[in-house]
Amino acid sequence: MPADLAELLAGPPEVAAPRLLGAHLVSEIDAKTVRLRITEVEAYKGSDDPASHAFNGRSPRNGSMFEKPGTLYVYRSYGIHNCANTAAGPVGTGWGILIRGGDIVEGEGIVRSRRRRQDQLTNGPGKLTESLGITMEHNGTDLLDPNSQIRIEPGETPHMVLSTPRIGLSKAKDRPWRFVAATSAGVS
DNA sequence: AGGATGATGGACT
């Protein structure tokens, strides 16, 4: 819960990502509001990061990650799921933060109507986008604009943050750029 | 509780 999200996201993703934990990801689609408290993120650092989609430069697919910090980058994963990132860092760097998980603050009924499975609702990047109704058509949305259908808003600071290697990668497994909010109840 | 697998689209060689 950075004082200023725009300022935070303008910085390097491995610094901004852990501080994004606790912020809210809000979707307001078809007059249905879902609000999540972000609990799990991963940093990707463009041309400095072999695991990043932006490692080989800008392309039609990853273009929105090169836009201003706070721009939503949605990509299709394994032909089935959508995953949501926010652009970070100076324009043109291709740095970004993948939003992997969150806790539902508002709109659980909406989420349940969108998900077939009724457990494990928002604890993975594909599940999270399905729960929020985020699709490719939202690619490029300004997450910092209060008028956007998909937004990030300031939230609460987690008590503790854990960092681990990122999930599902074959490259750059050494970077501990996955960040998880730990509560007093425990972690995962 | 944990490992294997199929689904499926787009980017890239």
Place this chain on the structure above:
DNA sequence: GTCCATCATCCTA
């Protein structure tokens, strides 16, 4: 043709 920043389901135990 191959490689995925995944998920749900179907096994074996």
